[in-house]
Amino acid sequence: MRSIRLPLAVTAxxxxxxxxxxxxxxxxxxxxxxxxxxxxxxxxxxxYEDTAKAIDEAIANPEDPTxxxxxxxxxxxxxxxxxxxxxxxxxxFVIAPNGxxxxxxxxxxxxxxxxxxxxxxxxxQLEPVLVKRHPAxxxxxxxxxxxxxxVATGG
Numbered sequence: 001m002r003s004i005r006l007p008l009a010v011t012a013x014x015x016x017x018x019x020x021x022x023x024x025x026x027x028x029x030x031x032x033x034x035x036x037x038x039x040x041x042x043x044x045x046x047x048y049e050d051t052a053k054a055i056d057e058a059i060a061n062p063e064d065p066t067x068x069x070x071x072x073x074x075x076x077x078x079x080x081x082x083x084x085x086x087x088x089x090x091x092x093f094v095i096a097p098n099g100x101x102x103x104x105x106x107x108x109x110x111x112x113x114x115x116x117x118x119x120x121x122x123x124x125q126l127e128p129v130l131v132k133r134h135p136a137x138x139x140x141x142x143x144x145x146x147x148x149x150x151v152a153t154g155g
Contacts (some may be wrong), residue, residue, distance in 0.1 A: 078136040079106050079126070079143070088143055091118055108143050119146035 071093055079088040087108065094103035101123040109116035126137040 074135055077134070078131065079104075079108075080129070080131070080136055080138050082138060082140050084131070084138070087139065088116075088119075090137065093123070094120065104137070105149055106139075106143060118149040118151075119143055120149040121146060 074090055075092065077090045078086045079090060081087045088106040090104055091107040092105040093101050094105065096102050103120045104123050104126055106119050106121055107116045108119060121139060121141070121143065125141060126139055129136050129138055
């Protein structure tokens with residue numbers, strides 16, 4: 001909403017500075033504000049509906065990550081190269097306060113989840129796939145070229 005209020009405030013200030021505003025100018029400004037707020041409300045409602053649909057699809061299709069999945073089902077999923085060869089496994093995810101998954105923390109070079117090093121890849125660079133009915137992700141870049149991911153420790 002903040003992004004809508006600022007342009008409206010600027011427009012209102014410009015009208016006031018330009019001289020006496022007519023009732024029609026003020027009505028036009030209020031109409032624009034009302035339309036912008038209605039549009040924002042529709043986008044928020046659509047976002048809620050899309051989220052609910054994604055949750056329903058994830059529940060109905062628990063083994064198919066293209067419909068969404070619980071994070072616990074994706075931890076330790078294989079990360080594959082473009083030829084579908086394992087190159088790492090999902091160790092964790094970094095999630096923004098708004099719920100968007102930003103990064104996938106991937107363990108590379110280890111054996112059976114032990115050892116190796118952690119790297120952070122942008123989540124958008126991963127493509128969810130099913131391999132033998134198990135969730136996996138294809139990463140088309142070079143995981144080895146990514147810098148190590150270090151978990152910040154307090155103190």
